[in-house]
Amino acid sequence: MSATLTFWVVIVAVGALNYLSRLSFIALFARVPMPPLMARALRYVPAAMLAAIVVPPVALRGAAEADAALANAKLVAALVAALVAWRTRSTTATITAGMAALWLARWLLQAAA
Amino acid sequence: MRIHFSRPDFLAGIRDMSPPLIGLLPFGLVCGVAAQGLGASAWGALGMSALIFSGAAQIVAAQLIAAHAPIAVIVLTCFVVGLRLMMYSAAMAPHLKPLPARWRNLLAYGLTDQAFAASIRRFRESGDTHKGASYFLGTGVLLWTTWQASNLAGYWLGNVLPAAWALDFVVPLCFLGLLVPALNDGPTRSAALAAGVAVVVLDPLPMRLSLICAGLIGIATGLLVEARGKR
Numbered sequence: 001m002s003a004t005l006t007f008w009v010v011i012v013a014v015g016a017l018n019y020l021s022r023l024s025f026i027a028l029f030a031r032v033p034m035p036p037l038m039a040r041a042l043r044y045v046p047a048a049m050l051a052a053i054v055v056p057p058v059a060l061r062g063a064a065e066a067d068a069a070l071a072n073a074k075l076v077a078a079l080v081a082a083l084v085a086w087r088t089r090s091t092t093a094t095i096t097a098g099m100a101a102l103w104l105a106r107w108l109l110q111a112a113a
Numbered sequence: 114m115r116i117h118f119s120r121p122d123f124l125a126g127i128r129d130m131s132p133p134l135i136g137l138l139p140f141g142l143v144c145g146v147a148a149q150g151l152g153a154s155a156w157g158a159l160g161m162s163a164l165i166f167s168g169a170a171q172i173v174a175a176q177l178i179a180a181h182a183p184i185a186v187i188v189l190t191c192f193v194v195g196l197r198l199m200m201y202s203a204a205m206a207p208h209l210k211p212l213p214a215r216w217r218n219l220l221a222y223g224l225t226d227q228a229f230a231a232s233i234r235r236f237r238e239s240g241d242t243h244k245g246a247s248y249f250l251g252t253g254v255l256l257w258t259t260w261q262a263s264n265l266a267g268y269w270l271g272n273v274l275p276a277a278w279a280l281d282f283v284v285p286l287c288f289l290g291l292l293v294p295a296l297n298d299g300p301t302r303s304a305a306l307a308a309g310v311a312v313v314v315l316d317p318l319p320m321r322l323s324l325i326c327a328g329l330i331g332i333a334t335g336l337l338v339e340a341r342g343k344r
Binding site: 006007028034038047050051052055058059070074077096099102 | 129132133135136151152153157160161163164165166167170174178184187188191192195196197198199200201202203204205206207209210214217218220221222224226229230231233234279281282283284285286287288289290291292293294295296300301302304305306307308309311312313316323324327328329330331332333334335336339
C-alpha cells in the first residue's frame with residue numbers, strides 16, 4: 001500500500017471511530033432510558049476527568065522537561081490559579097493569574113539558581 | 114421539536130472559549146508539524162485535523178504512521194486514547210436528549226475536552242437544553258475553526274511560537290478554572306482527589322489508559338462517598 005493511501009485509510013478510520021465514540025451514548029440514551037446508577041455516576045464525570053487531565057501536566061515531570069525551574073514554577077502557578085479559580089469562578093482570571101505566576105516564578109527560580 | 118437557537122448563549126460560548134484557545138495554538142501547531150513530517154499534502158493535514166479533531170489522537174496516529182505500525186494497531190490505539198470521549202458522550206446524553214437527531218449528530222462532532230468541560234457546566238447551571246446547546250455550539254464552532262487554522266499554520270510555518278512562553282500550560286489552567294468551582298460537595302471533592310492520585314499512580318500504563326482508568330476510579334469513589342453519606 002502506498003504511503004499516501006495508508007495515511008488516508010488511517011485518518012478516515014480513526015476519524016470515524018472518534019466520531020462514533022463521541023456519538024455513542026448521546027445516540028443510545030436518546031432511544032433507551034439510562035440506568036439509574038449510571039445517571040448518578042455521571043454527576044462525577046466532570047470533576048473526575050478534569051482532575052485526571054489537570055494533574056499530569058502540573059505534577060508529572062516529562063522526560064523532555066529538563067528545565068527544573070519551569071517544572072517547579074508550574075506547581076506554584078497551579079496553586080495560585082486554583083486559589084483564583086476558587087475566589088472568582090472565572091476561567092479567564094484563572095488562566096491570566098496562572099500564566100503570570102508561571103512566568104514570574106520561573107524568572108525568580110532561575111535568578112535564584 | 115424545533116431547536117430554539119439562543120444567540121446570547123452561542124456568543125457566551127465563543128467568549129468563554131476565547132482565552133483557553135491560546136493554550137490550543139501550540140498544540141495545533143505541533144499537530145500540523147507532525148502531518149508535515151509524514152509527507153502529507155496540505156489537504157492531508159487538513160483532512161487529519163478535520164476528521165480526527167483531537168490533538169492526542171492526531172499525535173499518536175502520526176507517531177505510529179511514522180513508525181510504520183500496522184493500520185489495525187494505529188486505529189485501535191487511537192480508539193483507546195479516545196475512550197474518554199465515550200464518557201463525555203454519556204454525561205452529555207441526558208442534556209441533548211430533547212434535541213432533534215440531526216442536532217445531536219452535529220453537536221456530537223464538537224465534543225472535545227474543552228467544549229465538554231465548559232458546556233456541561235452551562236447545561237447544569239442554566240437547566241435549559243436550548244441555552245446549553247447554543248452555548249455548546251458556540252464553543253464547538255470556535256474550537257473547530259481555531260483547530261483547523263492552527264494545524265494548517267503548523268503545516269506551513271512550523272512551530273512558530275517560542276517554547277519558552279510555555280503557552281501549552283494554558284490548557285491545564287483552563288481545566289483547573291473549571292474544576293475548582295465545581296468542587297461543591299464531599300463526594301465531588303473525593304471523586305476529583307481519587308482521580309488526581311490515580312492518574313499519577315497509573316501513569317506508566319500504555320496508550321494513555323491512565324486517563325480513562327483514573328476517571329473511572331474517581332467516579333466510583335464519588336458514588337461510594339455519596340452512598341456512605343446517605344446512611
